[in-house]
Amino acid sequence: MKRSLTGIQPSGVPHIGNWLGAIAPALDMQETHESFYFIASYHALTTARDPKLLQARIFDVACTWLAMGLNPERTVLWSQHAVPEVCELTWILSCVSSKGMLDKAHAFKDAVAKGKKQISAGLYTYPVLMAADILAFHSQVVPVGKDQKQHVEMAKDMAQRFNHLFSDVLTLPEPLIHDDVATIRGTDGQKMSKSYDNTIPLFLPKKKLRKKIMTIKTDSKGLEEPKDPDTCLVFELFSLFATEDQKAELAEKYRGGNFGYGHAKQELFLLLDKRLEEPRDRYNDLVQRPDDVRDILITGAQKARAIAQKTLLDVRSAVGL
Numbered sequence: 587m588k589r590s591l592t593g594i595q596p597s598g599v600p601h602i603g604n605w606l607g608a609i610a611p612a613l614d615m616q617e618t619h620e621s622f623y624f625i626a627s628y629h630a631l632t633t634a635r636d637p638k639l640l641q642a643r644i645f646d647v648a649c650t651w652l653a654m655g656l657n658p659e660r661t662v663l664w665s666q667h668a669v670p671e672v673c674e675l676t677w678i679l680s681c682v683s684s685k686g687m688l689d690k691a692h693a694f695k696d697a698v699a700k701g702k703k704q705i706s707a708g709l710y711t712y713p714v715l716m717a718a719d720i721l722a723f724h725s726q727v728v729p730v731g732k733d734q735k736q737h738v739e740m741a742k743d744m745a746q747r748f749n750h751l752f753s754d755v756l757t758l759p760e761p762l763i764h765d766d767v768a769t770i771r772g773t774d775g776q777k778m779s780k781s782y783d784n785t786i787p788l789f790l791p792k793k794k795l796r797k798k799i800m801t802i803k804t805d806s807k808g809l810e811e812p813k814d815p816d817t818c819l820v821f822e823l824f825s826l827f828a829t830e831d832q833k834a835e836l837a838e839k840y841r842g843g844n845f846g847y848g849h850a851k852q853e854l855f856l857l858l859d860k861r862l863e864e865p866r867d868r869y870n871d872l873v874q875r876p877d878d879v880r881d882i883l884i885t886g887a888q889k890a891r892a893i894a895q896k897t898l899l900d901v902r903s904a905v906g907l
């Protein structure tokens with residue numbers, strides 16, 4: 587069985603982009619892969635400055651994984667900081683990584699492009715920590731959204747370089763990206779992201795979910811005018827959850843006229859609300875049982891740590907420490 591691994595940062599409230607791009611594809615692999623999924627708490631420290639909020643968000647991402655269907659009997663779930671070996675591996679990998687490569691990393695380039703004044707060394711070396719996450723567990727497949735593809739490729743480069751310089755210790759990973767959900771767009775039409783304030787969070791109460799869906803950007807065509815489903819963001823999001831018949835039905839309503847964007851949004855709300863009802867109930871139940879969630883994380887961390895410790899022994903020995 588191949589090993590699959592992915593992480594979600596506790597940097598905000600998980601949204602449907604995280605779900606479709608990373609969580610759902612990862613959970614689909616639970617039966618066919620040895621699955622290792624974690625909460626990327628160290629990565630979140632590149633931006634988090636409120637300790638209480640960080641703790642709450644770590645718990646929230648754990649509940650999200652479980653509510654969306656992670657089975658802790660089959661899949662290892664832990665918080666990144668419970669396995670500090672990844673920090674040691676980060677240092678060792680950083681010594682075989684070139685500055686030129688890190689200059690090209692998305693996380694860093696985005697921050698520069700946005701004109702961020704204070705870019706921490708942590709943000710700059712972010713891909714090395716991510717590579718350590720992947721390589722410490724000998725992960726073969728890494729299910730992620732398209733924005734993370736480059737980081738997984740960098741992890742592969744670092745493993746190759748390490749193996750070439752020392753000995754064949756590290757396993758080469760491959761990203762797994764589903765084209766249909768590679769980049770989910772947010773309510774403003776840009777990539778949905780916690781950092782753009784354009785997300786549809788997974789576990790909003792019904793009323794708030796409806797309100798959020800009503801904010802999706804559309805053009806200004808009047809109610810009676812026929813509309814083009816293929817250029818409409820509401821239709822695009824609807825299509826992610828709909829059957830072929832449901833899509834064809836809605837497309838016909840668009841083209842027929844006398845069907846406003848408000849109506850289309852209501853249909854999207856009904857569909858998404860139905861799809862999220864069960865996970866939302868599970869989530870609401872889990873948040874009432876923090877001790878059970880913590881127990882799952884502790885058990886997961888023990889299993890994960892044992893693997894990372896073994897890898898570090900091999901890595902140390904390969905470099906001569």
Ligand code: ADP
Pocket residue numbers: 593594595597603604605606607608609729730731732733734767768769770771777778779780781
């Ligand atoms: P965010 O951009 O909201 O901060 P993260 O960086 O924590 O999200 O991403 C967690 C996972 O979810 C990654 O695998 C990422 O590729 C995926 N992901 C995030 N946003 C999207 C999106 N809009 N579409 C598809 N996948 C996404």
Ligand code: TRP
Pocket residue numbers: 591592593594595626629715716719720728730734737
């Ligand atoms: N950087 C990823 C993101 O922002 C989260 C992450 C951290 C990750 N370590 C990872 C994803 C290892 C896959 C594998 O989405």
